[in-house]
Amino acid sequence: QVQLVESGGGLVQAGGSLRLSCAASVNILTTNAMGWYRQAPGKQRELVAAITRGGSTVYADSVKDRFTVSRDNAKNTVYLQMNSLLPEDTAVYYCGAGISAATFRYWGQGTQVTVSS
Numbered sequence: 058q059v060q061l062v063e064s065g066g067g068l069v070q071a072g073g074s075l076r077l078s079c080a081a082s083v084n085i086l087t088t089n090a091m092g093w094y095r096q097a098p099g100k101q102r103e104l105v106a107a108i109t110r111g112g113s114t115v116y117a118d119s120v121k122d123r124f125t126v127s128r129d130n131a132k133n134t135v136y137l138q139m140n141s142l143l144p145e146d147t148a149v150y151y152c153g154a155g156i157s158a159a160t161f162r163y164w165g166q167g168t169q170v171t172v173s174s
Contacts, residue, residue, distance in 0.1 A: 059083050059163040061152045066168030069142055073172070077137040079152030079165060084133060086110055088154040090161070091135045092126055095148035095170075105150070106137060107158035115158055120146075142172045 060082035069075055077093065085091060092107025092115075106116045106126035114126055125138040135152065150168050153161030 059088065059154055061154060061163055061165035063150065063152045063165040063168040066150060066170045068171045068173065071142060071144055071172055071174050073142050074138070074140045075142065075170060076139070077150055077152075077168060077170075079135045079137075081133045081135075081154065084130075085128060085135065085154070086130055088163075090157050091128065091152070091154045092158050092161070093135075093137045093150055094153055094161070095146075095150045096167075097145075097148040100148075102151070104158055107153075108135065139170070142170075144172045144174045146170060147172050 062080045065077040090107050090109050093105040094102050095105050096102040108114045108126045108128050123141045128135045150170050152165040155162040
């Protein structure tokens with residue numbers, strides 16, 4: 058069983074930055090893909106960004122050039138650096154892990170990100 062614990066969410070003004078962290082209870086090299094989804098009120102959960110064991114990344118079009126996903130294998134941690142935040146980035150952000158970004162099997166509890174205009 059893989060446990061994921063997110064941190065780093067909060068309230069920020071539009072244009073600001075936040076960095077989310079996701080600490081895994083296992084060696085993250087045992088999981089092929091890790092990343093971040095988000096869910097805004099009344100909307101479906103959507104992929105934000107993901108990174109594979111080999112370092113390949115994928116991003117939602119809405120966050121390209123603003124967000125960066127990275128991993129520190131030594132710390133078993135995945136990060137999401139979010140810059141130039143917009144009010145529409147407001148959501149609960151969930152860390153996931155699994156075979157691929159489309160099939161995450163393990164999830165964290167979520168962390169709230171609120172961007173004020």
